[in-house]
Amino acid sequence: MPDEQLALDNINFDIYDGEIVGIIGHTGSGKSTLLQHLNGLLRPHSGTICIGDTDITAPGVLMKDIRRRVGLVFQYPEYQLFEETVAKDVAFGPKNLGLSDEEVEDRVKEAIGLVGLDYEKIKDRSPFELSGGQKRRVAIAGVLAMKPQVLVLDEPTAGLDPGAHKEILAMIQEVHKAQNNIIIFVSHNMGDIADLSDKVMVMNDGKLMMVGTPEEVFGQKERLAEIGLSVPPVTELMHALKDAGVPVKENILNLKDAEAEIYQYLQRKILHD
Amino acid sequence: MKNIIRIENLIFEYSHLEEEPAIRAVDNVSLNIETGSFTAIIGKNGSGKSTLAKNLNGLLLPSGGTVYVKQWDTRDDAHIWDVRQTAGMVFQNPDNQLVSSIVEDDVAFGPENLGIEPKEIRERVDKALADVNMGKYKKKAPHLLSGGQKQRIAIAGVVAMKPECIIFDEPTAMLDPKGREEIMSIIDELHREGITVVLITHFMEEAVRADRIIIMDDAKVLLDGTPEEVFAQEETLREANLEIPMAASLAHKLRKRGIKVPEDVITVERLVEFVCQYK
Numbered sequence: 060m061p062d063e064q065l066a067l068d069n070i071n072f073d074i075y076d077g078e079i080v081g082i083i084g085h086t087g088s089g090k091s092t093l094l095q096h097l098n099g100l101l102r103p104h105s106g107t108i109c110i111g112d113t114d115i116t117a118p119g120v121l122m123k124d125i126r127r128r129v130g131l132v133f134q135y136p137e138y139q140l141f142e143e144t145v146a147k148d149v150a151f152g153p154k155n156l157g158l159s160d161e162e163v164e165d166r167v168k169e170a171i172g173l174v175g176l177d178y179e180k181i182k183d184r185s186p187f188e189l190s191g192g193q194k195r196r197v198a199i200a201g202v203l204a205m206k207p208q209v210l211v212l213d214e215p216t217a218g219l220d221p222g223a224h225k226e227i228l229a230m231i232q233e234v235h236k237a238q239n240n241i242i243i244f245v246s247h248n249m250g251d252i253a254d255l256s257d258k259v260m261v262m263n264d265g266k267l268m269m270v271g272t273p274e275e276v277f278g279q280k281e282r283l284a285e286i287g288l289s290v291p292p293v294t295e296l297m298h299a300l301k302d303a304g305v306p307v308k309e310n311i312l313n314l315k316d317a318e319a320e321i322y323q324y325l326q327r328k329i330l331h332d
Numbered sequence: 333m334k335n336i337i338r339i340e341n342l343i344f345e346y347s348h349l350e351e352e353p354a355i356r357a358v359d360n361v362s363l364n365i366e367t368g369s370f371t372a373i374i375g376k377n378g379s380g381k382s383t384l385a386k387n388l389n390g391l392l393l394p395s396g397g398t399v400y401v402k403q404w405d406t407r408d409d410a411h412i413w414d415v416r417q418t419a420g421m422v423f424q425n426p427d428n429q430l431v432s433s434i435v436e437d438d439v440a441f442g443p444e445n446l447g448i449e450p451k452e453i454r455e456r457v458d459k460a461l462a463d464v465n466m467g468k469y470k471k472k473a474p475h476l477l478s479g480g481q482k483q484r485i486a487i488a489g490v491v492a493m494k495p496e497c498i499i500f501d502e503p504t505a506m507l508d509p510k511g512r513e514e515i516m517s518i519i520d521e522l523h524r525e526g527i528t529v530v531l532i533t534h535f536m537e538e539a540v541r542a543d544r545i546i547i548m549d550d551a552k553v554l555l556d557g558t559p560e561e562v563f564a565q566e567e568t569l570r571e572a573n574l575e576i577p578m579a580a581s582l583a584h585k586l587r588k589r590g591i592k593v594p595e596d597v598i599t600v601e602r603l604v605e606f607v608c609q610y611k
Contacts, residue, residue, distance in 0.1 A: 086478060086508045191377055218424075218505050220376045220534045222573040247508050287510060292537075292578045292600075299604045304611060314578065318585045321607060325591050328610040 066092040067103070068265040074209075074258070079235060080243045081252035081273075084262030085287055090245045091134075093262065094211050097243070098129035110209065127156060130207030134214045136198035137191070145171070145189075145197050146182035152205045170204035171197075173237060175230050192223030196230065203234065210234065212244040216251065228255065249291040253277060253312040261288070278310045293317045336402060336497050336528050337365040337388055337419065343396030344383050357383040359551035360397070365497070370529045372539035375548030376573055384548065385501050385532045389419035401497075417446065420495035424502040426482035435477075435485055436461065436470040442493040453492075460492040463525075464518050480511025487518060497528035504535065516541065536563075536577045540599055547572065560596040579603040 067089050074080055084090045095101040096108055099115050099122045107116045115125045133139070142148035146167055153163045171178045174196035181189075186197050195215070202210065215231065216224045228251060235242050246252050252259055252273065259276040261269040263286040269276050277283070277290045280298060289295065297309040297317060307324055311317050342361045345354035357380045365371055365388075375381040386392040387399050390406035401419050404411040423429055432438035439457045448456070461467045464484040469477065474485055483503060490498055500519060504512040516538055523529045531542060539545050545562040547555040549572040555562045563569070563580040570576075576584070580598040583606075587593050597606050 085510065221536075221575040222376045289509065293582075296579065296582070296600050296603065299600055300607055303604050303608050305604075305607055314582065314585075318582055318589075321582065322586060322589055322591065325586070325607065325610060329591070 065265050067096070070106070070267045072260060072267060072270055074241055074243065076241065077239050078241055078257045079231075079255055080241070080258045080260060081256030082243065082245045082260045082262060083247070083249065083252055083288060088262040088286075089265040090262050091213055092265075094131065094213055094243070094245065097209070097211055098131045099125045100131065127205055128207055129209040129211060130202040130205050132199050132202050132210070132212045132215060134217055136202075137186075137194035140186040140194060140198055140201075143185060144183050145176075145186050146178075148186050148197060149200045149204050152201055156205065166204045166206065167200075170200040173203055173230075173234050174200045175226070175233065176200070190223070192219055192226055195219070195223070195227060199230075207240065209241040209243065212242070214245050214247070216246065216248065231255065249277070249289055250293070253291045253294075261286075273312055274310060277312060334367045335364040336367040337530075338400040339363050339365075339384075339387075339397070340399075341397035342384070342387060342394050342399060344380075344387055344392060345395040354395075356551050358387065361551075361553055362397075363546065363553065363556065365528060365530060367496070368526060368528055369544060370523045370531070370542045371544045371546060372531045372533060372542035373546045373548060374532075374534060374536070374539050374574065375554075376534065379548040380551040381532050381548040382501055385421070385499050385530065388499050388530065389421055390415045391421065413446075417493055418495060419497040419499060420490035420493055421499045421501065422483070422487050422490055422503050424505045426479060426486050426506070429486040429489070430474045430482060433473055433475075434470075435466065435472050435474055438474055438485055439470075439488045439492050442489050446493065456492045456494070457488075460488040463491055463522070464488045465514075478511060479507050480514045483507065483511065483515055484518060487515070487522075491522070495527070497530065498522065499530045499532070501532045502534070503531075504533070504538065512538075536575055540577055547574065549574075559598055563598045564595045 082090050092101065096103060103116055107114050110125060110128055113120060140148050142151065149167045149170055150163050153166045168178050171181065176196055186194060189197065216227050219227060231242060256273055259271060259273050260267060261276060277294055280290050283290060291312055293314055294312060297307055297311045300307050301309045305324065307320050311320060340362050342358050344358040345356050347354040361384065373381045373384065383392060387394060389401065390412050393407050399406045401415045404415050406415050430438050431441055436457050439460055440453050443453045443456050461470055464487050466481065466484050466488060474482055504515050507515065519529055519531065520541060533539055540559045542559065545559050546553055547562060554572055555565055555568060563576050566576055566584050577598055579600045583593040583597040583603060593606060597603050
């Protein structure tokens with residue numbers, strides 16, 4: 060077996076209310092390890108983690124309270140579905156919180172609605188006969204039903220087809236709008252990170268290498284390339300144009316801006332040359 | 333050109349429960365795969381693309397119609413091993429495909445089952461591991477490798493059986509971008525060496541590397557042509573809820589604004605070339 064390693068090394072950051080935070084980094088860079096510290100699933104060897112006013116690393120803190128406030132959705136969460144019906148599966152978390160039956164039912168209804176599924180239609184179905192995208196929504200609903208203030212998602216779109224991928228991203232934005240909670244998500248898809256995040260954190264080799272807005276982080280193509288990360292495909296294109304000697308702005312993060320920039324350039328050239 | 337796989341009026345149906353009507357996952361599909369070609373099959377989940385793939389080497393057998401691999405009908409029990417040896421298959425999840433605790437044993441598993449001489453097995457295993465750039469890992473335990481590395485071992489296991497055709501069923505779906513690129517460049521290399529490649533994927537950027545793209549939708553073939561031909565059909569693709577590659581999408585938008593971008597501009601390289609001529 061490999062020797063003991065520092066999976067996380069002297070990490071410092073703040074996340075504010077209502078922020079969507081995207082985390083990027085190589086496989087093995089410490090992203091998932093970091094996420095598992097946020098709800099106390101892993102405990103740091105040194106350092107502190109505060110959720111609101113609570114230092115969750117202090118002795119005697121009730122982990123149950125922390126996990127109620129910070130909901131963690133693992134990679135491929137649909138592998139953890141186990142109940143006979145969708146409603147029962149989503150109810151599992153809130154039931155364990157010791158809530159009344161009515162309260163549990165209300166929360167299940169709300170959570171299933173929040174992930175964009177029709178409660179009446181789906182509640183009695185077996186989670187195992189749903190499509191991949193639907194299963195994943197049900198699994199996320201199970202976490203939302205705990206009403207976490209912070210929703211943490213580890214690669215929420217991994218392995219989905221493009222249709223389901225888009226739906227899950229739209230769903231994350233809907234949930235954020237409805238609950239104004241903090242959302243922290245990990246993705247390898249730089250386009251998604253640029254589209255959704257207010258703040259981007261870059262992990263490398265157990266260290267937090269960069270924190271900033273998508274513009275700030277993806278403006279540093281060279282530094283990202285050094286650690287084997289890329290910029291969104293559309294930013295890549297703008298760089299390729301610039302490198303080929305076309306005078307365009309290269310720090311562009313979405314298709315619409317890229318279209319406008321290239322169109323402007325071409326129009327000028329075609330009309331005036 | 334000769335066809336290595338011929339599909340004639342293929343129908344495939346399955347049912348979860350006996351009393352329920354059967355679901356038709358592949359509905360009367362006919363197509364041929366040319367020897368030495370690189371074909372990408374795209375479609376959303378449930379479109380029938382994986383079911384089609386599993387019919388190509390007899391993992392699933394047709395409910396109607398016929399699939400031939402070279403001269404053999406996949407339903408012919410007497411030749412099922414000829415079929416599988418001609419058309420090997422690599423699956424999505426590398427963890428489900430590795431059987432041994434040492435990399436080289438894992439790669440040797442297939443050829444051993446074919447009853448090949450130990451000396452030849454040794455040669456094949458070394459060659460296959462070299463092909464996927466994993467030679468120096470041959471004594472390692474697969475479970476200590478990364479997802480991309482495991483998938484390369486799975487590919488080596490198929491390569492060691494010397495198939496003429498390899499069917500890749502979403503081989504990169506569970507990998508990170510680095511692992512994905514590793515696998516794609518190995519697929520390109522195997523194709524260059526003469527292996528017929530059928531790649532099931534939902535990543536458009538992977539599909540543009542093929543010389544033919546087949547779009548499956550609702551159990552049928554929706555589009556079939558070169559990448560240029562297929563990605564020019566933006567409306568059809570959108571209706572089928574499929575993405576098109578970023579560069580193709582930009583080219584389409586520019587065309588709508590009156591810029592005459594040729595139809596074959598579907599990759600970043602081609603788009604850059606196009607813009608550069610106005611420099």
